[in-house]
Amino acid sequence: MLDQLEVELIQLKLPFRLNHVNCFVAEGYDGYVVIDAGLHDDLTVKRWNDVLGDKEVTDIYITHYHPDHFGYAGGLQQKYDARVSMSETDANDGLNAWEDDFLSTLLGNYKRCNIPEHIAKEMYENTVSFHPKVTPYPKIDHYFREHDRVKIGKYEYEVIFTPGHSDGLITFYNDEKKVLFSTDHILPHITPNISYWFHGDPNPLKTYLHSLEKVRKLKAEYVIPSHGKPFHDANKRIDEIIAHHDNRLNETLKALKEYRTVYDVCNQLFDFQLTIHETRFAIGETVAHLEYLRYRGEVIRDEIDGVWLYEKK
16 A cells, blocks of 8 residues: 555664664655654664665655654755755754753653652653654754645645644645544554653643544544554544553553552552653653542542642642
């Protein structure tokens, strides 16, 4: 199917349990288009050199600011003098998330979660370590607007805003063929991480579920994700993801028989060994579910000595 769409999938390796990211190359209006860039590391640089060679790359579309998508955008832009486009929200996040003003807030946020100091320090250092993997930063030439149209290979696609996994995540949709580049919004075998990051969207899970309903109306038949293989029937997968979050919310409520910290609830929800990198996302996802329940009026939150405590109403 990708051949029929005249799109090449470029799978780049990642040094995590989720060990790859799918990026894409296709012809655009006046040259080649790259969708997402991978981390800025030696393997990624070599792979893009091999794939792109002396092609005329005119545009780089970044679907969201997370390092495995945004990281090498600046390097590719410098090499090919290409235009970089992404949402304004995620452009701002990408240019700030690894800078001192934001990094200086992390340990205070981790204290709110009651994360032990030595673990919090490792989480902080893990975040800081990504700085060389996301720099040089790109110059953002164009901010995507909802319903912008772009040429990717054989067809034109509409830009669809689907926040949740990040505050400014975008997807691309072609109605003629019912094809969706779902990026990290819908994945085939795992559920996208929906995290509360102590900035931006105060209720990201609610936003994400709303975005799923928005995409459901498209009735996409063929889905091209950023992790895993392309698959059919977006709405079937949407139903599975919603059921997962319903179950996760019920598990979160069960964990709140008495006042509990975020760290306590996280350990109950994620009862297996996590790396420090994974712990960052597990904490973020735990807070996202707790805050969703709080906004829904099922949970209360107090703060004692700078620590957030949650309890079921």
